[in-house]
Amino acid sequence: MELLSYDFVQRGILTGLMVGISSALAGVFLILRRMAFLGAGLSHAAFGGIALSMVLGVQPFLFTAFFTLLVGNLVQLVTSHRRVPGDAAIALVFSGGVALAVLILGWVKGFGEYIFGYLFGNILMVTREELLFTSLSFLIVLIFFSLSYKRLVLLSFSEELAKLKGTNIALMNHLLISVSSLVIVLAIKAVGIILASSMIVIPSLTxxxxxxxxxxxxxxxxxxxxxxxxxxxxLAFYYDLPPSGATVGAMILLFSLAFLKKSLSS
Amino acid sequence: MYVIEVEDLYFSYDGKTNVLEGVSFKVGEGEFVGVVGPNGAGKTTLFKLLLSFLKPLRGSVKLFGKDIRHFREWERIGYVPQRLGVEQNFPATVKELLSLVADRERAKEIAEYLHIDFYIDQQFLKLSGGQQQLILLGMALASNPQLLLLDEPTAGLDIHAQMHITHILRELSSNEGKTVFMISHDIGLVLKNADKVLCLNRNVYYYGEPEGSVEVIEELFGISRGVRNGTP
Structure with a gap:
């Protein structure tokens, strides 16, 4: 296939597979733990992290990963004591991240085009460095879900039963949020900030x-x-379409087919 | 040695209003105790204190002679919660749920004992209320516990499912010597099956043989007849 003879396509496919598997795994548990909106919140919080990394002149992906991980864990911390409702805390970091990015972009000129790539992503423009970062993150995600699968299923079923079986609920929630933060940062490269949460939500929902x-x-x-x-x-390669839009479009198509099948069979 | 020892137990969620006040009782090995009381009487709170999900304001709780603060042998306790709060599209099958708490051999034993083996491959949420309660009981029995704590295991079930579950609990208590501590709003069911009744409304109004509890229950629930027939 002509497609596979290009280096950038090979990197894109490899990255896409790893991001796809990671977000699909995280998505199932986030939805069942009623944290589906977390993806949208964290990806927009990450927007602030990306803008901040540009001002500081540090590696954007690594910095954004730490930034998002920190924000995600803060959300978990303030909601765990039930002082702030979970969805409200996510809405807060959602708008907070965007506000931070807007402020920075207004203050420092010349980053407009650069930030555009992060807003909509482009999986066909993955660098070798980003592929390495994705591979390491993918490994962490796989190890976490392999080791915690049974605990996470029980936790999704009943927190009380999980607690009785020795699961540290707070720790498990923080670990799930941390891994999901990492997954969100990976998804941003694939489909961009605006569509990153769709990688978490749509395949799992389907x-x-x-x-x-x-x-x-x-x-x-x-x-x-x-x-x-x-x-x-x-689709992006042969029809010159934006890969992020084509990927999410394909997800919505598959969801619609599944919904139709379900509706017809019930 | 008592399986459960509660001494002068106090608890409050907000630090102002006590949900439990000076609760004391003891449960012996193999006893079947039914806990009754009106809504808000502190029954579920008492369970959460027994399971160490909450910390007492005052007083002590001992399980198998050991203070709850130092108790770590949770496999000796099986628990059936009142509400799961599980997402409506939770997809796990019965077999998958049992495999979370038991190895393959034990899961098979439980499935055969509870006669749930013929729907073991079905999804939990697609089962009837009675079948779901049996699965939860199966999960509680996974570690072969000596004490079973059940929070409203027959709530919302039809009469056949209620009788089936109560029969199993009675059998576990009488034949296998397991201690059963069960909250129920079905007073008739408790009076008929329990060895002892614990009437709770913030503190213990009555604890003893079912026969002696009728007047207290009538007073506690504000009813005047029918308790003896199980139709309050």
Whole structure:
């Protein structure tokens, strides 16, 4: 295939697969833990992190990953004591991140074009450095979900039962948020800040609609995500479309098919 | 040695109004105790204190002779919660849920014992209320516990499902010597099956044989007849 002969396409496909699998895994648990909106909140908080990294002149991906991880854990901390409702805290970091970015962009001129790439992402413009960062993050995500799978399923079922079985709920929530923050930063490279949360939500939602068991739902979520990323890259390459829009469009198409199947069978 | 020992227990959520005041009682091995009381009487709070999900304001709780603050043998306790609050599209099957708390052999044993093996591959949320309660009981039995804490295990179930679950609990208590400590709003069911009744409304109004509890229950619930027939 002509497509695969290009270095940038190979990097894009590899990155897309890793981002797709990571976000699909995180998405299932975030939705079942009623934290679906977290993806949108953190990706917009990350916007502030990206703008800040430009001013500070540091590596944007690494800095944004730490920034998002910090914000995510702060959200978890203030909501765990039930002083602030979870959705309100997420809305706060959502607007806070955008406000920070707008302030910085207004103050420091000349970053407009640079920031555009982060807003809409482009998986076909992944650098070798970013591929390495994605690979390491992917490894962390895989290790976390392999080791915590049973605990996370029980936690999604009943916090009280999970607690009785020795799960530290607060620690597990912080770990899930931390890993999800990392996944969000990866998704930003693939589809951009504005569409990053769709990588978390749409494949998982599709899977939970038609999955007949927990494991099959996780596998369907991964399948939908990977297929959408590949469809997005192919469409972008041959029809000169933005890969982020094509990827999310493919996800919505697969969700609609699943919804139709579910509606017809019930 | 008592399985549960509660001594002069106080608890408050806001530090102003006590939900529990001076609660004391002891539960022996193999006993079936039914906990009754009106809404807001502190029944679920008492369970949360027994499970160490909450910390007492004052007083002590001992499980198997050990102070709750130092108790770590949670596998000796099986718990069936009142509400799961699970997402409506939670996809796990019965087999998957059992595998979270038991190895394959034990999960099979439980499924056969509770006769849930024929719907083991079905999704939990697609089962009836009675079947779901059986699964929760199965999960509680996974570690072969000596004490079962059940928060309204028969709430919202039809009469057949209620009788089936109560029969299993009675059997676990009588034949296997497990201690059953169960909250229920179904007073008739408690009076018929429990060895002892604990009437709770912030403090203990009555604790003893079911026969002696009828007048207290009538007073506690503001009812005047029918308790003896199980139709308050």
């Amino acid at each position: 899977a939970l609609l038609i999955g007949r068991s927990f494991l099959s739902s996780v596998l369907i979520s991964v399948g939908v995500s990977v297929l959408s990323v590949l469809m997005g890259i192919v």
